[in-house]
Amino acid sequence: xxxxxxxxxxxxxxxxxxxxxxxxxxxxxxxxxxxxxxxxxxxxxxxxxxxxxxxxxxxxxxxxxxxxxxxxxxxxxxxxxxxxxxxxxxxxxxxxxxxxxxxxxxxxxxxxxxxxxxxxxxxxxxxxxxxxxxxxxxxxxxxxxxxxxxx
Numbered sequence: 575x576x577x578x579x580x581x582x583x584x585x586x587x588x589x590x591x592x593x594x595x596x597x598x599x600x601x602x603x604x605x606x607x608x609x610x611x612x613x614x615x616x617x618x619x620x621x622x623x624x625x626x627x628x629x630x631x632x633x634x635x636x637x638x639x640x641x642x643x644x645x646x647x648x649x650x651x652x653x654x655x656x657x658x659x660x661x662x663x664x665x666x667x668x669x670x671x672x673x674x675x676x677x678x679x680x681x682x683x684x685x686x687x688x689x690x691x692x693x694x695x696x697x698x699x700x701x702x703x704x705x706x707x708x709x710x711x712x713x714x715x716x717x718x719x720x721x722x723x724x725x
Contacts, residue, residue, distance in 0.1 A: 630721035
């Protein structure tokens, strides 16, 4: 069984993330969306809210599960018998950053990183842009799945 983990903070999940997850279920038997917990980082949405946004967005997709974790992604993969880390690439800068992480991960454990290019229509989206739009009372709903709504 081919399992992949798609790690991130997902603060919040964007349509770009959603696109990568939807396309990855065609490649893997199971896709684990893993929300990393970083005590040093300030989040706009609580861990519970971020997890619920993703669970609600994929409630009808049995191949997708959502978990939270602390520590190194490769250690999470080893503990959960996951052989692939899934990452989305929007631009060349993403590639350079992700390549360094992928090489480091492969040095630490026998885990492959699989890169998927984002769809052209979502390539400009990022969680930080969404947070900025929300903070400034803009229409963020065009950038996120329907499950992401600010109260």
